Amino acid sequence: MSETPLIADLGTKEEAPLSGARIGVVTFPGTLDDRDAARAVRLAGGTPVALWHADETLGDVDAVVLPGGFSYGDYLRAGAIARFAPLMSKIVDAAKSDAKLPVLGICNGFQILTESHLLPGSMVKNDHLKFICRDQVLRVENAETAWTNQFEAGQEITVVLKNQDGQYVADEKTLDELEGEGRVAFRYVGWNPNGSRRGIAGITNAAGNVVGLMPHPEHAVEPGFAPLDGDTGAYSTDGLGFFTSVLNQLVGGAK
Amino acid sequence: MTTQSARKFNIDTVEHAGQTPETDLPWAELGLKENEFEEIVKLLGRRPTAAELAMYSVMWSEHCSYKSSKVHLRQFGEKLTEEMKKDMMVGIGENAGVTDLGDGWAVTFKVESHNHPSFVEPYQGAATGIGGIVRDIISMGARPVAVMDPLRFGAIDHPDTARLVHGIVHGIGGYGNSLGLPNIGGEVVFDSVYQANPLVNALAVGVLRHEDLRLANASGVGNKVVLFGARTGGDGIGGASVLASESFDDTKPSKRPAVQVGDPFAEKVLIECCLELFKASLVEGIQDLGAAGISCATSELASNGEGGMQVELTSVLLRDPTLTPGEILMSESQERMMAIVRPENVEAFEKVMEKWAVEHSWLGEVTDTGRLIITWDGETIVDVDPRTVAHEGPVYHRPYHRPEWLDGVQADTFRSSAAGASLPSSGEELKAAVLTLMASPNMCDKSWVTRQYDNYVGGNTALSAPDDAGVIRVDEETGLGVGISTDANGRYAYLDPYTGAQLALAESYRNVATSGAVPMAVTDCLNFGSPEDPEVMWQFAEAVRGLADACQTLGIPVTGGNVSLYNQTGTTAIHPTPVVGVLGKFDDVARRTPSGWRKDADGQAIYLLGTTRDELDGSEFANLRGHLGGLPPKLDLEAEKTLGAILVNASRDGMVDAAHDLSEGGLAAALSEMALRFGVGARVSLDELCERDGVDVFTALFSESQGRAVVAVPRSEEVRFNDMATARNYPVIRLGVVDVLATSLDVQGQFELPLETLREAHEATLPKYFG
Amino acid sequence: MPRIVVDVMPKPEILDPQGKAIVGALPRLGFTAFSGVRQGKRFELTVEGPVTDEVLEQARNAATTMLSNPVIEDVVNVEVLAEDAEDTAAAGAAAAGAEA
Amino acid sequence: MPRIVVDVMPKPEILDPQGKAIVGALPRLGFTAFSGVRQGKRFELTVEGPVTDEVLEQARNAATTMLSNPVIEDVVNVEVLAEDAEDTAAAGAAAAGAEA
Numbered sequence A: 001m002s003e004t005p006l007i008a009d010l011g012t013k014e015e016a017p018l019s020g021a022r023i024g025v026v027t028f029p030g031t032l033d034d035r036d037a038a039r040a041v042r043l044a045g046g047t048p049v050a051l052w053h054a055d056e057t058l059g060d061v062d063a064v065v066l067p068g069g070f071s072y073g074d075y076l077r078a079g080a081i082a083r084f085a086p087l088m089s090k091i092v093d094a095a096k097s098d099a100k101l102p103v104l105g106i107c108n109g110f111q112i113l114t115e116s117h118l119l120p121g122s123m124v125k126n127d128h129l130k131f132i133c134r135d136q137v138l139r140v141e142n143a144e145t146a147w148t149n150q151f152e153a154g155q156e157i158t159v160v161l162k163n164q165d166g167q168y169v170a171d172e173k174t175l176d177e178l179e180g181e182g183r184v185a186f187r188y189v190g191w192n193p194n195g196s197r198r199g200i201a202g203i204t205n206a207a208g209n210v211v212g213l214m215p216h217p218e219h220a221v222e223p224g225f226a227p228l229d230g231d232t233g234a235y236s237t238d239g240l241g242f243f244t245s246v247l248n249q250l251v252g253g254a255k
Numbered sequence B: 001m002t003t004q005s006a007r008k009f010n011i012d013t014v015e016h017a018g019q020t021p022e023t024d025l026p027w028a029e030l031g032l033k034e035n036e037f038e039e040i041v042k043l044l045g046r047r048p049t050a051a052e053l054a055m056y057s058v059m060w061s062e063h064c065s066y067k068s069s070k071v072h073l074r075q076f077g078e079k080l081t082e083e084m085k086k087d088m089m090v091g092i093g094e095n096a097g098v099t100d101l102g103d104g105w106a107v108t109f110k111v112e113s114h115n116h117p118s119f120v121e122p123y124q125g126a127a128t129g130i131g132g133i134v135r136d137i138i139s140m141g142a143r144p145v146a147v148m149d150p151l152r153f154g155a156i157d158h159p160d161t162a163r164l165v166h167g168i169v170h171g172i173g174g175y176g177n178s179l180g181l182p183n184i185g186g187e188v189v190f191d192s193v194y195q196a197n198p199l200v201n202a203l204a205v206g207v208l209r210h211e212d213l214r215l216a217n218a219s220g221v222g223n224k225v226v227l228f229g230a231r232t233g234g235d236g237i238g239g240a241s242v243l244a245s246e247s248f249d250d251t252k253p254s255k256r257p258a259v260q261v262g263d264p265f266a267e268k269v270l271i272e273c274c275l276e277l278f279k280a281s282l283v284e285g286i287q288d289l290g291a292a293g294i295s296c297a298t299s300e301l302a303s304n305g306e307g308g309m310q311v312e313l314t315s316v317l318l319r320d321p322t323l324t325p326g327e328i329l330m331s332e333s334q335e336r337m338m339a340i341v342r343p344e345n346v347e348a349f350e351k352v353m354e355k356w357a358v359e360h361s362w363l364g365e366v367t368d369t370g371r372l373i374i375t376w377d378g379e380t381i382v383d384v385d386p387r388t389v390a391h392e393g394p395v396y397h398r399p400y401h402r403p404e405w406l407d408g409v410q411a412d413t414f415r416s417s418a419a420g421a422s423l424p425s426s427g428e429e430l431k432a433a434v435l436t437l438m439a440s441p442n443m444c445d446k447s448w449v450t451r452q453y454d455n456y457v458g459g460n461t462a463l464s465a466p467d468d469a470g471v472i473r474v475d476e477e478t479g480l481g482v483g484i485s486t487d488a489n490g491r492y493a494y495l496d497p498y499t500g501a502q503l504a505l506a507e508s509y510r511n512v513a514t515s516g517a518v519p520m521a522v523t524d525c526l527n528f529g530s531p532e533d534p535e536v537m538w539q540f541a542e543a544v545r546g547l548a549d550a551c552q553t554l555g556i557p558v559t560g561g562n563v564s565l566y567n568q569t570g571t572t573a574i575h576p577t578p579v580v581g582v583l584g585k586f587d588d589v590a591r592r593t594p595s596g597w598r599k600d601a602d603g604q605a606i607y608l609l610g611t612t613r614d615e616l617d618g619s620e621f622a623n624l625r626g627h628l629g630g631l632p633p634k635l636d637l638e639a640e641k642t643l644g645a646i647l648v649n650a651s652r653d654g655m656v657d658a659a660h661d662l663s664e665g666g667l668a669a670a671l672s673e674m675a676l677r678f679g680v681g682a683r684v685s686l687d688e689l690c691e692r693d694g695v696d697v698f699t700a701l702f703s704e705s706q707g708r709a710v711v712a713v714p715r716s717e718e719v720r721f722n723d724m725a726t727a728r729n730y731p732v733i734r735l736g737v738v739d740v741l742a743t744s745l746d747v748q749g750q751f752e753l754p755l756e757t758l759r760e761a762h763e764a765t766l767p768k769y770f771g
Numbered sequence C, D: 001m002p003r004i005v006v007d008v009m010p011k012p013e014i015l016d017p018q019g020k021a022i023v024g025a026l027p028r029l030g031f032t033a034f035s036g037v038r039q040g041k042r043f044e045l046t047v048e049g050p051v052t053d054e055v056l057e058q059a060r061n062a063a064t065t066m067l068s069n070p071v072i073e074d075v076v077n078v079e080v081l082a083e084d085a086e087d088t089a090a091a092g093a094a095a096a097g098a099e100a
């Protein structure tokens, strides 16, 4: 059988060739996973650009990541106060403009996107009322968006889930619309870890440039610091696909 | 904003104190002893003002002054060798110790207790425990990078335990998760001795570049003193609020919250804001505000620096405008820091505050008068030598003696007791015993707890629960990193506190080495009963002596820690519980060793390092049968060093793919945990081991002999691995092989335990009690 | 079905991080009229039958023992919801609540 | 100083996990009178001066734009706190609040 040291692949820090695309990563007071998101962008071959919530302009970034954390402590509602940051109105405008700025909201970033009404629905407390941190398998339901075009529809990927308010809710009409338009981007596979309606882990807007999800792809990008794939027992770097997808899209690459 | 100078107080000034020597002061209510009060009068040459009394009373409390423990803790310094000092950049005495990692990197870590507040209000008590230790780390100039939480609860089925478990775990997660600090390890132990005295110890670790190191001193005459972060409220002053009398005014509200509420968002902002200050070199000295609040920060900064400081107290921003000066000095409001800033940096400092929307107020400046002068609206209410407040408090040589009951306890060995009769011996009995052990409250799976903690945030966690040590990458370029473990066994320390403390250190050391890190430094949190009980004091003295001696033998220094006394209800003290944290270094965390074998490890050889003796006294097995007596396992520190070196070398040279130390629950626990880690089975035989060490199968499985570890060795490395152990004269024996197809732990000739059965038993316990 | 409202607020002397975060954000949205905000909890308890004294007493007890943490919170109000009050008489043995 | 209360409740059609947990726990403590529980939020906004119509309007706006999320919550009440009402007249330009 295999004689290779189990952890050997950690040493190889191959980074993808730089594409030159500039991906903004926004920091709000209370943001936690901003450095992690920047690392993921870099490992995927993009150039991370730090953005500050109070900035008045977006600069010349080609896409934006709203990372995880507890902006303003999530004290009022997750993402509720961050939504009013000066930079958010710029992001909302750019996302809705003809240029269709690609925006990815991860965890707290997803919550900010729903609070901003860029994406429908909202998140409430996990049904078991506890914070949960686990390795999570997702099914990619829509592989056509700016952030998922490097996956295959139906593909199962392993990333990290960690949150307190991760239960996705929306009224039945909205849910039916999301399903009908193929806008459910990711679904939990197996046990539903937070009671989300219809097992929804992430959604996209109609144009496919704005994607939000509760799990954390930026924590599944580097062997040794990543979740384990349940089948193979190896480290999962499935999260890289999110960032290579947007880089691919930015250079005009088709699926 | 309220200007407090407008407020009507009948202020007790220094001048007034001089004129009214006969005034009755509530020193006893503030916890001072008569001799201590007399000492204060002697130091000042007059009666203290109300504000001075407030300062001395909090700073001379057991918690802040270490008055009962100081004479013993000295040994940690006295027993330092040159070798131990080599990498120690900052030792005991500062907010946290600092260890050099090379390449210009350094690491700081410390463990502290928040036991009593967590019993009163579990969520907030535990949350603010994390908050407090993290501020200690920030104040060294470091970025906090991880936390750990050694916990002790009462009996798992006691009605109050669920309240404490839920609140405390939720509080630790609620605060730590919100700070973006991965939780990389801890302990969960249940024992009825902790019923009304749960232990909530919190450890934080931070990293810094050498040039960012900051100390808590106020140097540079004319430099400014600034208080920043949250506003000051009545937190932690206590319901008594005897200082209401300070204003000789009974119209003010006397209700002061004894409970502090944490604001993790404020602390997260404080972290980022401090790091920006350090990076731009905008602060000269910095001190966190914890116990004793402004009293502590001003007196420590002043006495560590030029020796003088002048502060105007009405400049402090308040959350509760009715606070008296004494209360402001005592308040333990969270999420505050005090810093010393050069005048030319004031503007830049304010820019950083503005960026992060952190409130701040300039309180005064550093002087060379040797006096700490605090004014209230210009009138002097404190005029003291800061050293007498901060460092020259009372020191007690409390009487101690060996408890008379100890001989009886030590004579009551497990084998000789009724509990030790009819031990499992058939394969079926042994199998049942392993299942019972692995489902027991102390040995069961802890993921009900650890799943509530973020262990991924930061992207640098290389190992966390359930591995032997938490491992954090420090430098992304080189992979430089650290591994940390915390351990304590209160039952061992009860049977013999000297050895018990050493065993805690040895286990922690072994855990760190098992993960592949070279042990470098120690932090400790000494949780004991009342120092006024000579028998408890003896336990304390013995534990400190044991720990200091063992550190010397192992060659690693204690760089910081904390003492928590009075953990007792009535005359019943908790087991002495010296929690020991060991920190080790990795040149490259890519080489860290997980505590179980993976799916691609089929056919790897399983070896046991070390010797198994008949050592069941104080063991988890004895605990299952409700027995506690005899002597704890023997400890050979030289053997532990050798074992550590073998494990570190094996990891560095890629000779082992998995390793797990043996501690509570012995070999039975180690093999079960290794198989469950990634759900991969194994076939082992204990025959050769039993023959070599002269023990029966039961003893081989459940003895808690020290100096042992199980490793999985790839076939290609077996020769090298054996040679290395033999060259060092360390006992090593091949137990069997990893078997990916086997879905069980097969102890040949004895029993075959399906992993599913084992997992179910192991994982069901905490959910059963806590939902 | 009648509902009983229980209002719980953080004790005045206790730090309220929630309220603090909100009060900091309000002016940025142009809401400048407020100098302080405190955030508490409001519970609505649905009662099956009529709200007897015994039921109200249960609500008061639940408020202090379970719905609030007396160490850091005060129960500031326990009352029958006015808008339900007229139903109350008619309520009788209505069907079970939606949430049970 | 006068305070304005804003009450926010989860929409009836949105499952309220906290309310559900409470309704499950109540009977275990002997509180059997309640068939449903919903947990919402209560905000108390402190006003510096008198509560003018303009101030109340600000409170209503803050309630719908920031203090609640219309997708999942309803603002069920915005009113001046009764117990403060008598102070209100007298309040005038009192000193600043503690929480700012």
Ligand SMILES: Nc1ncnc2c1ncn2[C@@H]1O[C@H](COP(=O)(O)OP(=O)(O)O)[C@@H](O)[C@H]1O
Pocket: B148, B149, B150, B151, B183, B184, B185, B186, B187, B188, B446, B449, B450, B464, B465, B466, B467, B468, B469, B470, B485, B486, B487, B511, B663, B664
């Ligand atoms: N309260 C806790 N917080 C975080 N991790 C914990 C906690 N309790 C236990 N763990 C982790 O669970 C694992 C098993 O704990 P324990 O049996 O005490 O380890 P060991 O015997 O190796 O010291 C370790 O990885 C430990 O760090």
Ligand SMILES: [Mg+2]
Pocket: B467, B468, B511, B660, B661, B663
């Ligand atoms: Mg271990």
